[in-house]
Amino acid sequence: MNLSGSNKSSPNEKQRTSFHVWRDPPASGGWNMAADEALARQSEETNRVLMRLYGWHPHTVSLGSFQRSVDFSERLELSHWPVVRRPSGGGAIIHGTDLTYGLAVPGSHDWSRGTEKLYTAVHGALVEELSERHLSARMVDATSRETEQSFYCFNRRAFGDLVVEDASGTSPHGNHKILGSAQRRLSGVVLQHGSLLLHRNPHIQGEGSHVGLGDVLQAGSVNDVIDGWLERLADRMNGELIAETSPSYEKENDEIVRRTQRYESVAWLHRR
């Protein structure tokens, strides 16, 4: 498996890294997964940290890599939703009112070692930004363990999950999880997926309905928070944030079309 080498410091650890960020237009589940996979391969080839932020059209449910497709099929509230299986782990996410990110870190980068450094960097940067805006946010600590895992990602609590205070008293957890992430550790590169809930999705009720950042933010806009988050993430990496203007997949369109077919296949969806 890829734990990305050893505990030793790599020569480029102290170098300033270029951190490329794309904000891609909303796309289908299969396309988004394929574009993230292409991003990971590009990161490995260029030895750069790459990130794409994107939405979903149409609104789609994504399953974690090891979730059973029958657990999705049995949920009547999701019967009309498109579904895709992610290459990364974790629970199901209803996409549509969230901002999803794919972050690819090459194996030579310090953040690729182990699993926790990358979570701490990404989620910690958002905790800082939210705290600056007087929103009580924190990461779930390492002692948190669940014996039974919920179907939905945002009903789970695990180390590193970003939660905000539940001022309304409506959450059984006593807090609202607004950012969850999961990794796929590939040969030579780590792909981290994450979903930042922006608003409660009006098209879903019950246990799949969750509070988003915009629902609890007291001051400033969601976009301001995202801009600040990315700047802080670049700072943590000692990196230079490079905001790309064209879509991330402009040069690899044909390759992504090919990869999309796999993610849209019945075999991939029902592999578990």
Add this chain to the structure above:
Amino acid sequence: MEKSRRYAKSHEWARLEDDGTVTVGISAYAVEALTDLVFMQLPDVGATVTAGESFGEIESVKAVSDLYAPISGKVVAANTDLPSQLETLGSDPYGSGWVIRIEPDSVEQLEALMNQEAYDELIGG
């Protein structure tokens, strides 16, 4: 061929057995680094595996990782108890926590893997 454990850079270990098969597992270092394992997928007996390519997957609470074959050959046994007893990977990674057994295309492939000293160097031990 020495019958001590050899290691791949991707943290799988391989050990030549008396019957000529090679037992494959995951190093204690890797198991500890993954933390909180929840799922594992093994290959079918009879499947062909290729050195350096994925033969299975393992999921911890926060990450899905591929398991890479340290050598090429045919899978002759899989530890099917393991997915329901993942704690065994941590408690006995070089014994009852074995993952698969391979009939190797050639035992010489093991020479390309790291010995204990080189692996300890890799993980900074």
